Amino acid sequence: MKRKNDNTVLIIDDEKSIRSTLSLFLSDEGYSSNAFELPSEALAAQANNKYELALVDVNLPEMDGFKLAEKLLENDPDLTVVFITGFDSFNDVIQAIRLGAYDYLKKPLMPGELTLALERFEERKAFREKIRQAEQLNTMLVQNIPVMLLTFDSDLNITFANRASRNMLGFTPEECTAEGWLFSRMTENDCDKFDNSFRDAVKKAKPFSEIIKIRHREGHFVYALFQSLPLVPDTPDSDRMRCAVTDITDRILLEKKMVLDEKLKTMGTITAEVAHEIRNPLMSIGGFARRLQNRFPSLAEAEIIVRESYRLEKILNRINNYLSPVKFQRVECNAVSILRECLELLEPEIQDRKVHCRSILDEGLPPVYADPDLLRQVFVNMVLGAIRNMQPGSELKILTESSEDKLEIRFSSPYPPENPIDPEKVFTPFEDGGQSIGMPLTYRLIKNMDGELNFLTEDSNAVFIMDIPMGNAQPENSADEISQAFNCMPSNPAGSLENLLQREWLRSAREMKPLGIISLEIENIDIITADMSDEEQANLFNALYSSLQDILKRAADFLSSCGSRTFVAVLPGTDRDGVESVAHQMTQSIRNTTAELTGLPHHAIVIQTGTAVEVPTPEQMPEDLVDKAVYNMRTGK
Structure with missing residues (x-):
């Protein structure tokens, strides 16, 4: 059977008749070939061509076939070598096997033996391809799985890391394998915890699982779940621990x-x-x-x-x-100048405590996007919290630097060994026996401004790392950005949803009457408006708004918007049945109006609706009711 094959076979034999016979036979089988008498010619040809199969005579001029095969395999380890000889020597067979020969043929060559040798070559070639594909798939899975895979040696140094390290921690696999890298990214407490747990697991041959905080390249902390993987026995790395590391920051x-x-x-x-x-x-x-x-x-x-x-x-x-809810207004401001003002304000307090403050403030840093008044409160809380726990003569260090789109401020101060700080409780209010809520409040204020506040210990120093968004990288939920990005969505001329809802919330609480919320949106609005201009989109949303407003008959009822696509209706003094009835009318109105303006069939317009009804109580906030309605809309409840 003639095979289709793009590969060329290399033939080396000092007998011209053998070379011709092999070339003719291979041609009949669908192979092309290059035949040479001298080993030097074959080596020169291999330098310019790719061969997968070589038929090598054992007895050759210049060098024997074994020496030639050794050189050929040195140049291309994937080459398949079949020896040909006129002598039936057991020693030759042993030497051929040691060199890695795949087959051994004896002269005179028989067509059946040659055919069988080619079939075995094709089987081996197919098997090699399967192995290559399996290895490629394994490598692709290992490198692209969204879980960080690590291999440790006995000294807890990382010997292997996959590419997930870049997404999870901001470091390349090569950087992760540097000596002592992992411990340099942990807090002091976590270093001891990880070392003890890891070595205990190895000693007792039990599974290893531990949650560790690792500092990202950008400065914030990632909560990482380390879990040991089963060892593969009788492998070169069978004495090494393998771990899967999952980012569980969001969950924590x-x-x-x-x-x-x-x-x-x-x-x-x-x-x-x-x-x-x-x-x-x-x-x-x-x-x-x-x-x-x-x-x-x-x-x-x-x-x-x-x-x-x-x-x-x-x-x-x-x-x-x-x-109380924190109200703030973010603008571009100079955080370094505000920090310097706070330090000047607190200078008498610092002197009274007999401590020192060394600040390295970069005046050339870009402005941040935050509330200046809240920043002053944050900085005052940070400095007072530090100096009130410091011993006389000790030093508070404050350092500012930029990190991509954020301003990083580090507050470092020594803490008494007899009074260690619990990282798990430092941002929890009243966990310190009710002495202060300064740090929890600071944490809350920073989070409200889309910043980050992390804590770690370094050489008996308490270090707080604060990240504040730069002015040229406004947070996604800033009021300015929303108004610019979603200008197609109509708004209630009577005021914002927050203010109008707050008014009706207080009135309903005072009168102990139910307050109903309806949230509606077109789920596939992006597809419907994909080919529309901004003006056409604005016309569509205005028409939808007007059609929904017409359904609200009572003076106290009002309609507003939330985000880029969600309409919110507020119905004071309406029970659940009434709210559901109005929601049904609004759903039909949105479908009819959209179909009329776009020409789409009714079934092509997918609408989500959610409702919530509560009698306001002191334990609740107005936005909780909106969140509940939106949640019910998303989940279909």
Whole structure:
């Protein structure tokens, strides 16, 4: 059977008749060939051509076939070598096998043997291709899987890392394999935890699993889950530990946020109750004590009562301030100048504490996108929090530098060994026994401005790393950007959704009546408007807005928008059945209006609707109800 083959076979034999016979036979089988008498000719031809099969005579001039095969394989290890000889020598067979020969043919050559040798060559070639494809697939999977794969030696140095390291941590695999790299990216506490857990797992031959914080190249921390992979026995790396590393930052932060939200809700309820039950009696006690103090100036007890009443009132205000929503307005501002102003303001406090402050501030850094007043509060909290825990004579170091689209500010100060800082609680309010909420509040303010605040320990120093968005990289949820990017969406001329909803929320809470929310959007609006101009899109959204507004008959009902595609209707004093009825009418109106303006059939317009109805309570915020309606819209509930 004649085979289709693009590869050329290399023939080396000192007998012309053998070369001719082999060339003719290979041609009949579908192979092209290059035949040579001398080994030097064959080596020269190999330098300019790719051969997959070589038929080599053992007895040759210049050098024997074994020596020639050794050189050919040295140039191309994938070459398949078949020896041809007129002698039936066992030693020759052994030597051929040692050189890696795939087959061994004896003269005179028989067509059947040659055919069988070619079939074995093709089988080996197909098997090699399968191995190559499997290795390529394995490499592709290992390198492109969205999980970081690491191999460690006995000293806990990384000997292999896949390309996921760049996406997860910002480092190339080559950088990850530098000696001591992993520990240089961990906090001091995590270094000890990882080392102990890892060595214990190796010693006891048990699975290894640990959550470790690793510092990204850009400065923020990544929560990484290290999990050991099963060892492959009888392999060169069977004594090395392999780990899969997963980025679980979002999960950890979400869990912390959920816990914090629950704490805040509980504290909010307690605060409201405490403020209601204590504030009035507290004012009466303070006023009575002040009258006593005026009547009897020498009465020390009255002064104590006045002072402690004022202190208790400040505690109530402090808790209330933390739990209250933060309102801010971000603009471009010079964070370095604001920080310098705060340091000048706090200079007397720093001197009174007998500590030093060394600041390395780069005045040439670009402006940041933040609220200047909140930044002042943040910087004051950071500096006061540091110096109040420092021993006399110690030094607070403040360093500013830019990192891509963010300004990084590092606050580093020594902490007493007898009073270590728990990284898991440093940003949790009241975890320190109620002494302060400065750091948790600072964390909250920074997060609200789309920044980051991380904590680590370095050589007995507490280091807080603050990242604030630069002015030329505004956050996605900034009001300015939204108004520019989504100018096709109509707005309520009476005011923003937040303000209008706040008004109706308070009224419904006061009257103890239900408040209904409807959220609607066209799920495939991007496809529908793909070929529309900005003006056509604006006309479509204005028409939809008008059609929905016509459905709201009562004066208190109002319509607004949320984001780029979501309409929000607020229905005060409406129960669930009423809200569902209005939502159905609005759905039909959106479908009819869109079909009329675009010419699309009704079934091609996919609309999502979500509703939520609540009687407002002190434990809730107005945006919670909107979030619930949007969530129900997304989930189809």
